[in-house]
Amino acid sequence: MDIFLAIIMIILGFIGSFFSGLLGIGGAIINYPLLLFVPSSLGVANFTAQEVSGISMFQVFFASLAGVLAYLSKSKKSKTASLIHKGLVINMGVSILLGSLLGGYVSRFLVGDEINVIYGVLAIVAVVLMVIPNRGKQQDDSDEISYNRMIAIVAAFSTGIVSGIVGAGGAFILIPIMLTVLKIPTRTTIASSLAIVFISAIGGVIGKITGGHIPIMPTLFTVIGSILGAPLGSRISARMNVKYLRYALIVLISFTAVKVWMSIL
Numbered sequence: 001m002d003i004f005l006a007i008i009m010i011i012l013g014f015i016g017s018f019f020s021g022l023l024g025i026g027g028a029i030i031n032y033p034l035l036l037f038v039p040s041s042l043g044v045a046n047f048t049a050q051e052v053s054g055i056s057m058f059q060v061f062f063a064s065l066a067g068v069l070a071y072l073s074k075s076k077k078s079k080t081a082s083l084i085h086k087g088l089v090i091n092m093g094v095s096i097l098l099g100s101l102l103g104g105y106v107s108r109f110l111v112g113d114e115i116n117v118i119y120g121v122l123a124i125v126a127v128v129l130m131v132i133p134n135r136g137k138q139q140d141d142s143d144e145i146s147y148n149r150m151i152a153i154v155a156a157f158s159t160g161i162v163s164g165i166v167g168a169g170g171a172f173i174l175i176p177i178m179l180t181v182l183k184i185p186t187r188t189t190i191a192s193s194l195a196i197v198f199i200s201a202i203g204g205v206i207g208k209i210t211g212g213h214i215p216i217m218p219t220l221f222t223v224i225g226s227i228l229g230a231p232l233g234s235r236i237s238a239r240m241n242v243k244y245l246r247y248a249l250i251v252l253i254s255f256t257a258v259k260v261w262m263s264i265l
Contacts, residue, residue: 005044006221012038013225016056017063019252022233022240028056028168029126030252032119033259035222045218049112053167054214055222057104060168061201062223066230067194074234083191088184091149092156093199096170099160100200104207107165116264119166123257126172127250147182155181156196164204171197172253190237 016031035052039045047055071084107115155177156170163170171193178184178193208214 002044004042005039005218008039008042008044009218009221010225010228013059013063013222014229015225016059016222017066017226017229018233022237022248028060028163028166029123029172030256031056031059031222032166032168033256033263036116037259037263047215047218049115050107050110051215053107053115053165054208055219056167057164057201057204057208058214058219059222059226060197061205063226063230064171064194064198064201066227067234068198070231070234071191071194083188084195085145085184085188085192088145088147088152088178088188088192089195089199092152092174092196095153095156096160096163096174096196096200097203099157100164100170100203101160101207103161103164104167104204105164105210106161107167107207108210110165113264115166116260118162119168120257120260120264122162122166122168122173123253123260126176126253127257131250145184145188147184152182160200160203163200164207167204167208170200 012031012034015034016028019030032052035047035055036049039047068084075083110118156174159170159173159177163173174196175189175193178189179186184192
């Protein structure tokens with residue numbers, strides 16, 4: 001494997017995982033278009049949509065794991081309650097795991113343009129959901145959170161299917177749903193979504209392995225970058241105003257949606 005390609009993959013993995021820890025996403029929402037366009041534009045690799053979704057799924061797995069561990073470590077050191085809501089993680093995590101297993105397997109039967117279209121639609125839906133004003137609870141006390149369990153389960157399963165297809169953890173869809181539909185406070189949403197995405201990534205990784213299309217060495221170097229970026233993003237997230245976190249996520253998803261749809265059309 002070319003050394004320049006290895007460096008590029010590490011950098012891309014770092015960028016995706018940094019936003020993973022910062023915004024509570026798995027990183028695929030930004031890594032998918034980066035992996036699809038950057039290596040080919042630099043002339044170092046030309047990954048197919050299936051290969052990109054496979055790399056993204058592994059990146060999401062390790063980035064979300066690193067982000068969760070960073071949140072737990074911070075809570076332990078500061079001796080404060082964790083923002084990760086266990087009930088929410090269990091209900092949505094099991095559902096999204098089943099969905100991502102199915103989606104990861106189904107992706108082997110789709111061509112590249114079909115996967116790109118699914119990603120583009122997901123990105124647009126996420127932007128629409130994010131611009132809806134959040135009228136949920138403002139406190140970040142996860143022990144007092146109440147939500148509609150059935151909506152959470154159905155939304156997580158549906159998200160798991162489509163995110164498993166494109167190699168994403170699904171947080172860029174789950175976060176708007178958790179904020180605007182389930183009325184979960186922003187900081188608890190970000191922390192809990194990382195844990196849910198990690199569970200989703202388990203199913204997605206298994207699905208991608210059974211479906212093939214995984215370039216081993218590029219995936220390995222992307223994962224290395226992911227492990228480095230997520231903890232840094234998590235530490236910065238804890239110090240930022242939640243309003244700016246929400247705006248940053250809207251801008252990020254909007255940019256990637258436009259880029260992908262331009263490539264399709």
